[in-house]
Amino acid sequence: MLLHFGNVPVLVVSSADMAEEVMKTHDLVFSNRPRRKMSDILLYDSKDIANSAYGEYWRQMRSLAVLHLLSNKRVQSYSRVREEEAARMVETIKEFASSSVPLNLSEIFSGVTNDIVCRIALGRRYRGGGEGCNKFQELLLEFGELLGTISIGDYIPWLSWLNKIDGSYKRASRVAKRLDEFLDQVIAEHVGSCKRKEQEGLTDNVDDFVDVLLSVTSNAVGFEFDTITMKAILLDMFAAGTDTTYTVLEWAMAELLKRPAVMHKLQDEVRTVVGNRGNITEQDLVHMNYLKAVIKETLRLHPSLPVLVPRESTKGIKLNGYDIEAGTQVLVNAWAVATDPKCWDQPLEFKPERFLNSSVDFKGCDFQFIPFGAGRRGCPGVQFATAVDEIVLATLVHHFDWDLSAASKEVDMSETHGLALHLKSPLLAIATPYYE
Numbered sequence: 001m002l003l004h005f006g007n008v009p010v011l012v013v014s015s016a017d018m019a020e021e022v023m024k025t026h027d028l029v030f031s032n033r034p035r036r037k038m039s040d041i042l043l044y045d046s047k048d049i050a051n052s053a054y055g056e057y058w059r060q061m062r063s064l065a066v067l068h069l070l071s072n073k074r075v076q077s078y079s080r081v082r083e084e085e086a087a088r089m090v091e092t093i094k095e096f097a098s099s100s101v102p103l104n105l106s107e108i109f110s111g112v113t114n115d116i117v118c119r120i121a122l123g124r125r126y127r128g129g130g131e132g133c134n135k136f137q138e139l140l141l142e143f144g145e146l147l148g149t150i151s152i153g154d155y156i157p158w159l160s161w162l163n164k165i166d167g168s169y170k171r172a173s174r175v176a177k178r179l180d181e182f183l184d185q186v187i188a189e190h191v192g193s194c195k196r197k198e199q200e201g202l203t204d205n206v207d208d209f210v211d212v213l214l215s216v217t218s219n220a221v222g223f224e225f226d227t228i229t230m231k232a233i234l235l236d237m238f239a240a241g242t243d244t245t246y247t248v249l250e251w252a253m254a255e256l257l258k259r260p261a262v263m264h265k266l267q268d269e270v271r272t273v274v275g276n277r278g279n280i281t282e283q284d285l286v287h288m289n290y291l292k293a294v295i296k297e298t299l300r301l302h303p304s305l306p307v308l309v310p311r312e313s314t315k316g317i318k319l320n321g322y323d324i325e326a327g328t329q330v331l332v333n334a335w336a337v338a339t340d341p342k343c344w345d346q347p348l349e350f351k352p353e354r355f356l357n358s359s360v361d362f363k364g365c366d367f368q369f370i371p372f373g374a375g376r377r378g379c380p381g382v383q384f385a386t387a388v389d390e391i392v393l394a395t396l397v398h399h400f401d402w403d404l405s406a407a408s409k410e411v412d413m414s415e416t417h418g419l420a421l422h423l424k425s426p427l428l429a430i431a432t433p434y435y436e
């Protein structure tokens with residue numbers, strides 16, 4: 001379907017075949033991202049990976065992230081961080097469980113995901129008191145909210161004065177400045193501690209992303225990599241990696257609470273694999289096929305980014321008989337594709353079993369299921385996200401039995417959109433410890 005948003009032609013793709021045309025057959029033509037004023041303000045002139053224009057700069061940033069930050073090996077090296085944070089979440093929930101107060105699961109999920117991303121990216125948690133903690137959390141919230149808004153000026157340039165008078169650009173500039181100061185401080189602390197370690201002959205066995213980026217900067221040859229680029233990449237990890245990852249947990253738990261039989265089947269699997277050994281390790285997850293199916297089914301019915309991240313055509317092209325001009329924005333409706341009755345049996349039913357004896361995966365080869373996109377601009381954070389989602393969800397159903405709160409006997413599945421697609425109301429449930 002070809003629409004016009006103001007001055008901009010927008011192609012909406014809603015079938016697996018057309019998604020394949022855009023993201024595989026003509027991927028190169030559709031590898032650009034539209035320029036957005038908000039990302040220019042918040043992300044150093046869009047110098048991050050997700051928003052930068054297709055070209056040499058993007059290629060260098062992307063390969064840096066894929067090779068050094070988000071590779072399988074690097075993601076696995078953070079298994080202890082994820083295990084520790086999942087265990088910490090259990091302790092927090094136990095405090096609530098003893099008072100039978102309904103627990104705000106949405107808050108728990110956003111907190112644990114944020115702690116994991118902060119520890120991996122910046123080296124420590126930035127939540128719950130301590131120097132700079134609240135300031136950073138507040139800034140991240142505002143950053144996400146602003147980045148998720150659509151500016152009318154991007155579509156109708158002569159109306160961009162509206163964004164000036166509604167104060168959103170000014171607010172974004174203030175948030176960008178404060179985040180910039182915060183990241184400068186984090187980087188300076190890392191540089192200081194690197195020097196100290198060098199002088200004392202200490203070696204840290206797990207580097208966080210700032211450590212990795214600092215070592216890449218000092219060894220980078222032949223491409224433009226400065227502190228600005230480093231800060232843009234770090235912010236990308238929060239912008240692209242936090243909300244998207246935690247909303248999967250929110251939707252998965254909402255579906256499980258609505259379907260006790262599915263919840264019990266998952267609990268049986270997790271408890272059989274782990275027994276009463278206490279906390280789950282990532283080694284255990286390898287044996288949890290139903291858990292993986294639950295996460296896939298959640299991403300099928302509730303993709304975190306239902307229309308992915310917009311692409312833009314770099315030149316005119318004929319697609320399915322239609323002329324698509326250069327500069328056309330493309331929205332791939334991943335939700336429509338993943339619920340298309342031509343590809344899926346009972347498409348609107350939550351049935352994790354459909355993935356048990358199936359090779360269909362979200363790695364970007366099966367175009368009927370593309371929650372992480374595909375092709376050159378496909379999500380490089382798939383391993384990172386699934387590692388977090390698997391351990392948190394497994395831990396939650398292993399340690400506790402769950403019941404809807406007395407206040408809400410029905411799960412309210414209404415949606416709202418920020419950076420990612422959220423439940424509109426916080427998910428509340430009562431936890432009863434299983435192993436006491």
Ligand code: HEM
Nearest residue numbers: 050240241244245304308309372373374377378379381385
């Ligand atoms: C469940 C969680 C996640 C979902 C559903 C998701 C989904 C997506 C999607 C749909 C895109 C655009 C793909 C395209 O245009 O074809 C994308 C891009 C991206 N994602 Fe993710 N993502 C998730 C988690 C993460 C994580 C954890 C990170 C990093 C820590 C990350 C980093 C990125 C980056 C850097 C891009 C931009 C890639 C580029 O433009 O070259 N994502 N993601």
